[in-house]
Amino acid sequence: MSETTHDSAVAMSAPPSADEGLTAAQRAEKYGLAQSGARPSLAEYIRQLWDRRHFISAFSSARLTAQFSQAKLGQVWQVATPLLNALVYYLIFGLLIGTRKGVPDYVPFLVTGVFIFTFTQSSVMAGTRAISGSLGLVRALHFPRACLPISFSLMQLQQLLISMGVLVVILLGFGQVPTLAWLLVIPALALQFVFNTGLAMVMARLGSKTPDLAQLMPFIMRTWMYASGVMFSIDLIMKGKHVPHIVEVLLYANPAAVYIDLVRFALIDSFKAHQLPPHVWAFAAGWAVLAGVAGFVYFWKAEERYGRG
Numbered sequence: 001m002s003e004t005t006h007d008s009a010v011a012m013s014a015p016p017s018a019d020e021g022l023t024a025a026q027r028a029e030k031y032g033l034a035q036s037g038a039r040p041s042l043a044e045y046i047r048q049l050w051d052r053r054h055f056i057s058a059f060s061s062a063r064l065t066a067q068f069s070q071a072k073l074g075q076v077w078q079v080a081t082p083l084l085n086a087l088v089y090y091l092i093f094g095l096l097i098g099t100r101k102g103v104p105d106y107v108p109f110l111v112t113g114v115f116i117f118t119f120t121q122s123s124v125m126a127g128t129r130a131i132s133g134s135l136g137l138v139r140a141l142h143f144p145r146a147c148l149p150i151s152f153s154l155m156q157l158q159q160l161l162i163s164m165g166v167l168v169v170i171l172l173g174f175g176q177v178p179t180l181a182w183l184l185v186i187p188a189l190a191l192q193f194v195f196n197t198g199l200a201m202v203m204a205r206l207g208s209k210t211p212d213l214a215q216l217m218p219f220i221m222r223t224w225m226y227a228s229g230v231m232f233s234i235d236l237i238m239k240g241k242h243v244p245h246i247v248e249v250l251l252y253a254n255p256a257a258v259y260i261d262l263v264r265f266a267l268i269d270s271f272k273a274h275q276l277p278p279h280v281w282a283f284a285a286g287w288a289v290l291a292g293v294a295g296f297v298y299f300w301k302a303e304e305r306y307g308r309g
Helices: 003-013 024-030 042-051 053-067 076-097 106-128 132-140 147-173 180-209 213-226 234-238 245-253 255-267 280-300
Strands: none
Touching: 042 053, 042 280, 053 147, 076 106, 076 147, 106 147, 106 180, 106 213, 106 255, 132 147, 147 180, 180 213, 180 255, 180 280, 234 245, 245 255, 255 280
């Protein structure tokens, strides 16, 4: 018998493989294999994020330090930028348009609004580029992609805390006296941070597939700012005007306006409780929970697609 015939006979008489007839999924389950980059369960995803909490903190601090490293004034621009914006708004809106009329302590009122809105604005803008601007990191390393928008939001919180030191000096300079009400800033900013992070996650997923969104966002954020009472009192603007009820509800329920009003109420003596929308703390908590949970789940659902294509 030839060697070829002998080999064929041996092959025909060999027992069938143990994997014969199994699908790819069944073989993967049998040998404990998992898809590379597959989306983990929501509970496992949260656990992975918690395990990388030190990376998130260090990454946000490093980004904050590097942000103005090329500028001669360095970290001074973290405070100078919103202050210059406040000065421009004061000249145009406060003096030329006259929105300061009827608003006691207009300078603290304006600077507080600018700083608090900038916190949300910067978080959203940074979130939009969180994935698309970090593709090298996303493609090179395996980690929960939510680390990026969370770290960018944390970076904006750190920047806000620096700015709050300047805000306190301005408040004291304009006759505001520290009281226990100032402690209300802590829960207000905590809720705003959760809201900002959830919104940043939504924008991170959208921006990962639509890079042009980053060019559109400045116009959207500017429109949002004009509707949030940063440079004027919504109460005074609405007084005596007959506007549709839905417009009034939207203005008062606007999350940016809600967080701005809470901080103004905490820090400025002349900003009274009657100027706050009804159930303002419920609105603040509701927006934080809605944006935080919905944004996190929305981002997680596309986990395996980030950095691909």
